[in-house]
Amino acid sequence: MAKPRVLQIGIDPGVIDFSPWPGQDADGLRARIADAETALRDAGFDVTVCLVPDDAAAADSAVRARLSSAVFDVVEIGSGLRTSHEYTTIFERVVNAVATLHSGVPLCFNDSPETTLDAVRRALTR
Template sequence: MAVGRVLVVGLDPVRIPGWDPEPVVAAIARGQARFGEHGIDADLCLVVPDEDAEAVIVEALTRQDYACVVVGGGIRKHEPLLEFFEKVVNLVRQHAPGAAIAFNSSPEDTADAALRWLR
């Protein structure tokens, strides 16, 4: 089932200060494993908004040809990151114009978000 490669862009829970990253790290791992269950190749691009995140995202977007880019809820839902979220969406449009853009509701349903656009 070659449906195309997926890039998941999200916040790096290990590098965000002030909270326990382990539950999010575990949820991301479970979410990534679900791609394998569907036979989908998925790459992860985890960033910290204040640390040259845009360059990291552009490098990831141009490394492969992606059928879909999923933008994680940590970027999308946290109101102080609204401008960063807009930048991420526009980077996808600019550097992966053929890719669908999807949004997950949790790290564990990331494959479901991609599958809405890959089928």
């Protein structure tokens, strides 16, 4: 039996302004995202990560390229992309790309990288 395929989509930590969150930085977030990816793999998932830039058109292109490369069983969209007002347009483009290219695929949303595995499991058991 094939492993369930997960596409994780999030904003690239390198473009985030961390000044509102003292003590957090791009390297720390990258490490947390990598830990989430490892947790998914250890739980038996085939994972593809797509970290998008802070440009809506470029983000849309990146997501469409990933979605065109494989069929995914679930798409997880990170909280940083969804909850930051400056990324609303990018979030809209991402959701619309998924809806267009992978109609019907379950979407799930984490609260942080540490809740990604739970979010994916929720999506696959609906």
